[in-house]
Amino acid sequence: MTSEEIVSEIKRDYINRLAEVGRRIDGRAFNEYREIVVEKGVISTAEGSARVRIGGTEVVVGVKMDLGEPFPDTPNMGVLTTSAELGPLASPTFEAGPPDEKAIELARVTDRAIRESGAIDLQRLCIEEGNKVWVLFLDIYVLDYDGNMFDAAEYCALAALLNTTVPASRFDMGDDFKLEVERYPISMTFAKIENSIVVDPSLDEDNIADARLTVSIDEENRIRAMQKGLSGGFTVDEVKKIINTAMELAPKIRKKIVEA
Amino acid sequence: MGIKKEGIKLINEDGLRIDGRKPDELRPIKIEAGVLKRADGSAYIEWGKNKILVGVYGPRELHPRHLQDPTKAKVQCRYDMASFSVIDRKRPGPDRRSIEISKIIGEALENVIFTHQFPRTSIDIYIEVLEANAGTRCAGLTAASVALADAGIPMKDLIAAVSVGKVDGEIVLDLVKEEDNYGEADVPIGYVPRTGEVVLLQMDGDLSYEEFEKALNMGIEACKKIYEMQKDALKRKYVKVATEIVEEVE
Numbered sequence: 001m002t003s004e005e006i007v008s009e010i011k012r013d014y015i016n017r018l019a020e021v022g023r024r025i026d027g028r029a030f031n032e033y034r035e036i037v038v039e040k041g042v043i044s045t046a047e048g049s050a051r052v053r054i055g056g057t058e059v060v061v062g063v064k065m066d067l068g069e070p071f072p073d074t075p076n077m078g079v080l081t082t083s084a085e086l087g088p089l090a091s092p093t094f095e096a097g098p099p100d101e102k103a104i105e106l107a108r109v110t111d112r113a114i115r116e117s118g119a120i121d122l123q124r125l126c127i128e129e130g131n132k133v134w135v136l137f138l139d140i141y142v143l144d145y146d147g148n149m150f151d152a153a154e155y156c157a158l159a160a161l162l163n164t165t166v167p168a169s170r171f172d173m174g175d176d177f178k179l180e181v182e183r184y185p186i187s188m189t190f191a192k193i194e195n196s197i198v199v200d201p202s203l204d205e206d207n208i209a210d211a212r213l214t215v216s217i218d219e220e221n222r223i224r225a226m227q228k229g230l231s232g233g234f235t236v237d238e239v240k241k242i243i244n245t246a247m248e249l250a251p252k253i254r255k256k257i258v259e260a
Numbered sequence: 261m262g263i264k265k266e267g268i269k270l271i272n273e274d275g276l277r278i279d280g281r282k283p284d285e286l287r288p289i290k291i292e293a294g295v296l297k298r299a300d301g302s303a304y305i306e307w308g309k310n311k312i313l314v315g316v317y318g319p320r321e322l323h324p325r326h327l328q329d330p331t332k333a334k335v336q337c338r339y340d341m342a343s344f345s346v347i348d349r350k351r352p353g354p355d356r357r358s359i360e361i362s363k364i365i366g367e368a369l370e371n372v373i374f375t376h377q378f379p380r381t382s383i384d385i386y387i388e389v390l391e392a393n394a395g396t397r398c399a400g401l402t403a404a405s406v407a408l409a410d411a412g413i414p415m416k417d418l419i420a421a422v423s424v425g426k427v428d429g430e431i432v433l434d435l436v437k438e439e440d441n442y443g444e445a446d447v448p449i450g451y452v453p454r455t456g457e458v459v460l461l462q463m464d465g466d467l468s469y470e471e472f473e474k475a476l477n478m479g480i481e482a483c484k485k486i487y488e489m490q491k492d493a494l495k496r497k498y499v500k501v502a503t504e505i506v507e508e509v510e
Contacts, residue, residue, distance in 0.1 A: 042311075042390075043311070043342075043344055043345070043390055043391045044309065044391060045344060045345055045346055045347055045391050045392065045393075046344035046391075047344075049344065056297035056298070058296075058297075060342070060390060062342060062343065062344025062345075063344070064343060064344050064349035066348075066349060083343070083352055085342075085352050085353075087340065087386060087388055088315075088317075088338065088384065088386050089296065089299060089302075089313065089314070089315030089386035089388055090296075090298060090315070091298050092298065092317055092320070096338050096354075096386075098353060099352075137343065137344075137349055139342070139343040139344055139349075139352065141342055141388070141390075143296065143313060143388065144296045144297050144298055144299075145298060146297050146298065170347075
């Protein structure tokens with residue numbers, strides 16, 4: 001098994017040459033997103049769940065909740081724990097075993113978008129200050145990897161949270177109640193191919209990209225998280241352009257996730 | 261088998277079970293072949309409240325190379341339960357139970373795959389349980405057979421699997437979670453209809469010889485029904501593919 005996708009030189013050249021004339025290998029425009037399909041409440045054993053498809057990429061997120069102790073530095077806040085599993089069924093290049101750096105980056109980038117935007121008010125998950133709080137596990141499972149898993153994971157996490165009921169009665173803590181989602185961060189990932197920048201990279205584009213940038217935008221068009229990946233770089237103008245495109249595209253996707 | 265709480269009745273006066281089924285009745289089963297894009301073969305099964313996805317990769321070169329068998333393919337199976345597939349969150353990753361289940365499912369599947377046609381390779385079967393409600397190993401094995409066929413891997417036959425158990429002193433087919441927790445026995449069976457062989461068999465609990473015989477017969481009869489559903493799933497997928505090809509040609 002290899003842990004890197006191999007792209008032939010011919011295909012790499014082809015994608016690069018297409019990009020020079022403003023085209024992409026799957027026929028999309030540079031700022032055109034693939035079709036997104038969102039389903040909520042797909043797992044009945046979870047407190048909340050969702051399945052998101054972006055083109056051929058498919059992700060399932062399940063929320064589980066438990067009672068626990070707060071961290072000593074945040075005694076009045078619940079605990080949010082995000083994990084990601086890149087299971088070997090999702091791609092010939094994913095290997096079984098404990099989360100590798102790719103899975104950890106995915107979990108942390110998703111966690112940051114949710115946490116830093118204040119999507120969940122963790123103070124509301126406090127039951128007894130310093131003693132007892134709700135622990136929310138946000139578990140991401142990538143089932144089919146066809147490019148751009150960062151956005152798929154984040155949309156799926158948001159959709160699952162919107163679907164979450166806190167299982168209070170199971171823990172003798174009163175009646176179950178809906179988890180409040182306060183903010184709706186939308187992540188948008190861009191790849192730089194030679195000198196072109198494309199949104200929602202497909203698998204081939206992900207594989208040959210020189211640089212990657214994920215930007216999370218909330219519903220007031222504020223930037224809530226960013227992550228730059230890969231060895232290439234962006235110019236300042238490119239970064240600004242990316243943020244503007246993300247702000248343009250995010251509302252439509254947010255609507256789709258909220259209304260699903 | 262768990263300790264039964266007093267007062268829990270799993271079979272009512274009319275002989276029906278807690279979900280209203282008759283003793284020899286299967287839960288509703290829905291199988292779909294070819295659901296994943298990247299995998300060489302795949303299948304999705306909904307069996308009662310179980311939801312399981314299976315992806316197959318291979319035959320592909322086996323790494324590390326010292327594990328290669330110059331005479332045949334190595335069949336490797338990984339059964340995994342998603343953290344949210346059960347009520348109390350399961351820690352992600354393999355535990356002792358899933359390692360054992362992976363082993364016995366892999367061994368059962370090796371029985372029906374023509375492994376000698378693919379020396380030095382591995383055939384990898386990944387079973388992901390997204391939602392669990394008893395009988396996941398049987399549902400996983402049933403779906404894995406369909407996924408292998410979808411990958412075009414030459415096989416003697418499909419394996420159909422089901423569990424049979426004993427609840428309130430009675431032999432019943434296809435246990436749900438409550439029956440599994442509070443019942444008196446559980447016997448998962450994997451069966452190859454074409455050869456009549458049993459390729460997966462486990463048992464825990466307490467059964468007499470007569471009870472075991474009854475359970476086995478009941479399980480095999482059910483496997484024959486499941487076998488038809490497996491073939492139907494494959495036909496649906498490939499009739500669809502064939503129709504698309506004809507349409508393209510026309």
